[in-house]
Amino acid sequence: MPPETAPPRWRLLAITGLSPQVVTETLWALAGRAPPELPEAITVLTTAEGAEVAQRLLPPAVAALAAQLGRPLPAPEIRLMRDRAGRPLRDIASAEDNRAAADAIIAEVRALTVDPERALHLSIAGGRKTMSCLAGIALSLFGRAQDRLSHVLVDPALQGREDFFFPPEPPRPGAAGPPPAGLILAEIPFVRLRGRWRPEAIGAGFAELVAAAQAALAPPALEIRPRRREALLGGVPIALPPALLGVLLWLAERARDGAGAVACHGGDAVRRRLAAECLACIARCAGGAATRSAEAARRALAHGMEKEFLAEKVSRLNRALREALGPEAAPYEIRREGRRPFTAYRLALAPEAIAIREEEA
Incomplete structure (x- = not known):
């Protein structure tokens, strides 16, 4: 028999606000794939307020999910968005906050798409709508063939509840019928522009990188x-x-x-x-x-x-x-x-x- 192919090495990056549940919901859905897809690392990029909630709720939730799956899961690394002075962003409440969040997201996505031997799975299910939009654009600018983008959907009655992080039953790969708690992982196709320009040669913020990409794609x-x-x-x-x-x-x-x-x-x-x-x-x-x-x-x-x-x-x-x-x-x-x-x-x-x-x- 041919030797088994080693599973691909990949990291989950979740952009979150006050609902870190999207991390375990995404992991639960991926564990239900055939074969199960589990990351080697988890990064949560969030605001200062979001970090307070994530640090309190997420580690025990990830440990509980690992126990349910009977598989080890990496401890989430919680990273703070910061403004241009290096101060943690409490929230995205102004135009300046939005620019700082954009720069923080682009820097994170950029750093996590450098290693050609590793893939990035970016979840845009959490945080404010602007954060999700910025993250999707960032992956379009830097994403490679192996990178993926997703959003997790869950029953509205369960959204934001601190007592719901994933369904109580383990996922069943290939199971028919409606998923528990209406939990669906929606993968999002995106345009990969990295091969059309040289983002690694430009040390700039979000707006400057978008302008550089636009110039490269212009006639x-x-x-x-x-x-x-x-x-x-x-x-x-x-x-x-x-x-x-x-x-x-x-x-x-x-x-x-x-x-x-x-x-x-x-x-x-x-x-x-x-x-x-x-x-x-x-x-x-x-x-x-x-x-x-x-x-x-x-x-x-x-x-x-x-x-x-x-x-x-x-x-x-x-x-x-x-x-x-x-x-x-x-x-x-x-x-x-x-x-x-x-x-x-x-x-x-x-x-x-x-x-x-x-x-x-």
Whole structure:
């Protein structure tokens, strides 16, 4: 027989207010899966008021559930939301409290989605509605394929009662009929955006991370300011040496003007024309100065555009864009078309996505 697969390692993160019961209700529902799903760790993120209730009620409730299940459960770790001065949040009662809660939630979700070997199950059943909304957005920004989002539903007559933490009967995996106490775990599909941007590169609060994600998901826009030796890719400024910026400027102007891909296998007249176009763009980016890279380009292209020159510059340019932007660099990279020795190069942006600002100094 094949060896049994080790159960996945995962943590339950519950965002709670004054009803820590959602933690044990969620655990009870997960224990009823076939096979049972139990976490290796439990984190409760809550306010100062919520922590007082959770510290009093939750440890004995988790111990009682473990006894009912006949399985060990980790002791819950209760973490406080804090404001920007480090003070515990008593409640979410103002706009400033809401911003602080958002930052605390995003920081927790971010930290718990770093380890690729572990999964996160986020419960948004507790706390104020704004807390649930913020937590769902946070998981959408940072969530990976293995992470999950859920809400637990229970009979309204039992909600908030300090004497109800889970049904008195153990869960029965695969049992038919209505669940005890109407307790249902509703898993929520969510959009995973992590692969579309680089949240790990941004050390910011909730609002700043949302803005960064929005910028990464916006339609591509390239703006080149030759006199500043600068390109803005999706609003992100990137400094490039004159030779690389000049090549980018040249290919951007060709894309804007519908000139097509650049191929270096034409006749001498074509190669000399291409070299002149490219060198003119490099000179604009060098500001007329005899920079080392501009002079090297002039010597390399003295007899026309060379495929080795263009291939090397495209490779370096694409590498610089990826290092600066990560996955968001893809729309701006120079594409190779055709097979050697007939390779051609082009910038595949739409003309309306390209702006050249000559007047910017």
